[in-house]
Amino acid sequence: MKTAKGAVLTAAGRPFEVRGFPLTSPPEGMAKIRLTASGICGTDVHIHDGRLPVQTPVIIGHEFIGRVEEISETDSEKHNIRKDDNVIVYIACPCGECLLCRSGDDANCVNMGVTNGSNPNTAPHLYGGFAEYNYSPVANLIRIPPELDPEMTCVFACAGPTVLHAFSLAERANSGIEKADVTVVQGLGPVGFFAVMKLASMGVKHIIALTGRENPYREELALKFGAARVMSLEKHGMDKIIEYIKALSSGLGADVVIEASGNPSAVPQGMDMLRNRGVYLVPGQYSNSGPVEIAPEMITFKALHIIGSSQYSLSDVQNYIDFLLKNPHTHSTILSLASRYKVEDINRAFDDVRAGKNIKTLLTP
Ligand SMILES: [Zn+2]
Ligand SMILES: [Zn+2]
Incomplete structure (x- = not known):
């Protein structure tokens, strides 16, 4: 046999x-x-x-x-x-x-x-x-469908539906995510890259991708997928990054931040970058990497939308196929x-x- x-x-x-x-x-x-x-x-x-x-x-x-x-x-x-x-x-x-x-x-x-x-x-x-x-x-x-190369389709077979599901939860929460202008993606793994692509497909002008360490190859890819700029904690530091986001947004902060790094310390940083009533999408913290200190006052004072997202539905896989076709x-x-x-x-x-x-x-x- x-x-x-x-x-x-x-x-x-x-x-x-x-x-x-x-x-x-x-x-x-x-x-x-x-x-x-x-x-x-x-x-x-x-x-x-x-x-x-x-x-x-x-x-x-x-x-x-x-x-x-x-x-x-x-x-x-x-x-x-x-x-x-x-x-x-x-x-x-x-x-x-x-x-x-x-x-x-x-x-x-x-x-x-x-x-x-x-x-x-x-x-x-x-x-x-x-x-x-x-x-x-x-x-x-x-x-x-025959228009899609199967191996290419496999690259984001999990990250793609994961990101699309997070966006659909943000839409269902009436968070206003579709009007975003200044956006930040934390982390450049598959989820981060796909989030950059999704924001680019929505016509978002300012997509800032963040990495921990400098990585010229990933930086170039993020730009290809539609990021306007890539910054790193190693080279720029948090203060410079926030300064840049504020300069783009009349001093307000980012409309949307997407956590795709899986690093717990990214979470208080993401909250810091957001404007009042900003949207924080968090699909990236998929396993327990330990606790982190946050100032919950920020959630209240900035009246943030924090939207967790794990897993995805069958319909998100179909939406992923449609995204690739488009x-x-x-x-x-x-x-x-x-x-x-x-x-x-x-x-x-x-x-x-x-x-x-x-x-x-x-x-x-
Ligand atoms: Zn997976
Ligand atoms: Zn059930």
């Missing part, structure tokens, strides 16, 4: 074990997918470190795309997904019944399940993204962010992610 490799996490902190698994026909309701690309996310590093606990053994990986190789006729009809379609897999399974699900907030379902959490010793074995093949519920597949000029730069590794080299890939070597690390065949 044909087999495919999957990288199994046996315990937090241990190297992944690459094993061969038999390739069988998918059970009813699931599709068999040959993976084209699978991204390693900051979240995966936190899982591997044991900072986000998961049941082991498990094949993790939650931002992946592939080509449907086998699907039943019934499932194909029901979900309008065909053999040979390129698809993104949406791994979340909200319950549909809790208060959050019923009020349109299924991204924050309190009984959230995932498609990739099952034990790889149980058939069909390959539930997660760190593998050559994957079996996922057909209901969790989103088709990638912004073809970004595609070649997006694809240039990918660094590729084979599944069997996953441990080296993780080392490189930890060392900050790549912007987006993909496992590819």
Whole structure:
């Protein structure tokens, strides 16, 4: 029987074990997918470190795309997904019944399940993204149209919907984010880059991207994606950065700041940069990196909108696809962010992610 490799996490902190698994026909309701690309996310590093606990053994990986190789006729009809379609897999399974699900907030379902959490010793074995093949519920597949290169689509498959979800929460809160003129993006990882692109697509004139340390390569990319200026804490310092923001905004401060660094100390800095009634979008603090001191007086006195955002909905993935279709000029730069590794080299890939070597690390065949 044909087999495919999957990288199994046996315990937090241990190297992944690459094993061969038999390739069988998918059970009813699931599709068999040959993976084209699978991204390693900051979240995966936190899982591997044991900072986000998961049941082991498990094949993790939650931002992946592939080509449907086998699907039943019934499932194909029901979900309008065909053999040979390129698809993104949406791994979340909200319950549909809790208060959050019923009020349109299924991204924050309190009984959230995932498609990739099952034990790889149980058939069909390959539930997660760190593998050559994957079996996922057909209901969790989103088709990638032929205009989009699948590997390019994988680069922001998680960061893109994450950012779009945060923006949709800001819109639902009537925060006025669509009128933003002076904006700041803290951090230039995938979430930061996509936030820059999203602001640029809205026609925002002043997009200031902030990094901790100087990084000419990331700086150039941010400018390509639409940032007006990149500043760093290392070179400019907080006082100079705030001075610059104030100069752009008649002394008021930024309309919108987006936290995409994951660094706790970015949060009081972000609050500092905002104007009265400014909007602080915080999708970037995804794992516990410790506490930080803030002056809550600022929340009251400036009457800030602080909008947290974690996870995303199936509709955000569709919106991500639509965003890529509407912004073809970004595609070649997006694809240039990918660094590729084979599944069997996953441990080296993780080392490189930890060392900050790549912007987006993909496992590819
Ligand atoms: Zn992710
Ligand atoms: Zn729910």
